[in-house]
Amino acid sequence: MTAVNIARLTEQPLHVCVVNDQGPVGRGVAYGLRRPGYLLNVAARNMSAFPHEPNHFLDWLRTRSEFELTPDIELRERFVARQIYGDYLRSIAQHHLQSPGEGAYATSELVSGEAVDIEPAEAGCRVRLADGTAIDADRVVLATGNEPPAPLPGVEQLADHPAWVANPWQAWEQRRPEHDGSVVLLGTGLSTVDAIITLRALGWLGTIHAISRHGWFPHAHFRGIEYPEFPPPDVDLGALGLERLLALVEEHCAILHERNANPAIIVDKLRPYTQRIWSGFSHDERLTFAREHAARWNVFRHRIAPDIHAQITSSQLTGQLRVHTGSIVKLEPSAGQIRIELADGQSVHGDLVINATGPATKFTETRSALLQNLLRRGAIAPDSIDMGVRIDSDHTAVTSSGDRSPWLLALGPLLRGTYWETIAVPELRVQARRVAETVLGGARAEQESQLQLEYMI
Template sequence: MTSPSRRHVIIIGGGASGVLLTYQLLHRPTSDLRVTLIEQRPDIGRGIAYHTGNPDHLLNVRVSNMSALPDQPDHFWRWLNSHNADASLCPDPYCFVPRRIYGDYMASLFEQQTSDPTGARRLSILHATCVDINEGPAGGSVTLDDGRSLMADNVVLATGHDTRANLPAHANPWAPPSAAHIDTEATVLILGTGLTMVDYVLSLLRDGRRGPIIAMSRRGLLAKPHRHIDALRIEEADVPFGASISRLLRWLRGYIDRNAAQGGDWRSVIDGLRPYTQRLWHELSQTSKRRFLEHARAWWDVHRHRMAPEVEARIAEVLDRGQLALMAGKVISIEPNNTGARVKYRLRGHSDPLDIQVGAVVDCTGIVKDPRATLNPAVRSLFDRGLCRVDPLCIGIETDRNCAVISRAGATSRHLFAVGPLTRAAFWEINAIPDIRNQCAALAALLADTGGEASRRTAS
């Protein structure tokens, strides 16, 4: 194992979470640790969200909130101004730019590391797949698909969203529709009505789609649009931490109503609550968390995770002309055939089943709901070895508040950590850059300054 002055951290995953953590680790002023980043894709910093080349796929967070650096809130805005020759693309910090541009921004953070001689010596990038993770008394070890084994003081999972395997007659929601070879006149059924569905509809339209598009979810709710609204300042003392979910939602509705009576917008209240959402989640009882997931999550999501105004206009247009239809219902069965699939479904509030022939089914319901169903071999190995466990709600692996992984036996790891969406069980709102950047900065400080000792003290 390396000496204390040259500690070694391995990060599994080179998407946004991995890049943000790497950047923070290499910029700690008192640290001289080494970082090895393992990513199977050729591009660093793009992951699922930012690899898209479709210019219609915009960020769903405005530029002013998308800085990678917590201590420099205008960092992305300044980078955009210095790298973008077209000023009309983003005239002010309230704009929403194509996600591929944000991928360029993420990549630029890495270019800074590799171009600096000191940073380059401390950073290693391995394009490979991690197939196994283990933990010993002195640190962690990883095995790659090419047979190499690496040791480190700490190993951090930054694997991002875990996508589903495609079923027969299902098109890949993360690939261009042209790759699915769907007849442009055939009906396309999209499962889910969230932001992933919105992206795929935009992809279908860019690909020349002329046939009907049906988007179906349990409630048929569509994401709300952003507006040029500033977050309301909500005092911490006014937030009912530790309340039941029913009381918390009553408080939130009342706050929104009072703000609206004074001419305010509900968006400002939702955005003003953002600094407190992780603490609110942490202090909810398991019963309240479960009730939220079952009954209120869909409503929260459409108000919290919103569309850019330009995207709203495109979706409204295709809804108005009848090409896109939103349905509240549930799929009963999907039977593949020579022209796509026959789908049997039931509309919400109705008992009689209906059926329809579609050219393709696209599952845009989002991430894998139960982490134990993961296709990622690195995460799979932790479950197999008993080094991690799923949380009681089956939405993520269990970690403590310092991101340390908790084993099947309930022990807090001394060397294994996780960041990003995989930690939603502890942090809940940990999907977007503003939340992940703060988490990565805090973990970088812990690992660089104490080697994780603070987490061990917390566990004891």
């Protein structure tokens, strides 16, 4: 979307080159073709790729025969298949990058390959690819997305084990065991939900174990309720600090409980303010939130489509899905299986074990060759809590010596430490536009944050 925005907003001739190592541009890991049963976890009304055109996705959906007759009110609230969202992004990329109309200033090129380093050059910089080729550029935008899960203790012995799946986003379906076997999912987040949906869709009848520290699955979306009391008009959420914010949230959750209403509405009500709240937190408050409250926040915040939630609940009720609470201490091969040892001494065996625990929390432990090389060069630096890349307010990367990079910008999941909420489309579309404007030397788009607040929920 950054490339698209650059191509559509430029008023000067320029060349945009998108380097991508997997799949067609637009799909990424989230919107691939793997299973039609994977649904978006955000309603269609909030999935426009353009911050200035809130109905762009809805209008595009209307061009498809299966949605032509869906009443507007229903379409807006629909959780559409993720692969359809990938079609949408692909069509935008096709229109603006691959076949721009006459009079377009930008030309573009899609390069398939892995970028492994970026070094300063006489003018701008030079991007090195794993195949030995290089691309010269005036500006480079890091949009490398979500990293696969961090390794767990003991995985060194499992690299070639037939029961080990280190990355839940790779196709593992063909390796599923017989119907009397067991699949163990490490983690109870969105990737584990995907895996359960996959096993159900395949009619697999074996036992599924899901393990996480707290055992919480994401909650389901529900129809919002009116609750104008939150946030209180006289409270500046950005200046509240963590302790007073927690007290305020608890107070309002108690009120909602008393009214028999779902307290998760508070998370929705907080969403337009999350970036402001996060930037108002001190260094220690950020660390405390990430350590002690993030898991709880995530189950309420990253809610899933009710249909998907119903499938998870059904698997639990039938006993096919068993949830274990505990910290993983070690993984080890155990004949053809893998044994997972938990801190309380329990152990679980799996014929297939899938790591869905999420990326490393420390950015400096990234396994991306590109990011490691940039860190080593000092071309990028970790943010103050080492959750992502340090940037300036216009998304320009800040170097290890504290200077604004002359050629590097970043956005998306790489900015968790700066924004906290930075992985879903409602945040990404605003960032993509802002980065494009920085690249093009435009205004610093302060009004964009305002726009984001208006239709984030």
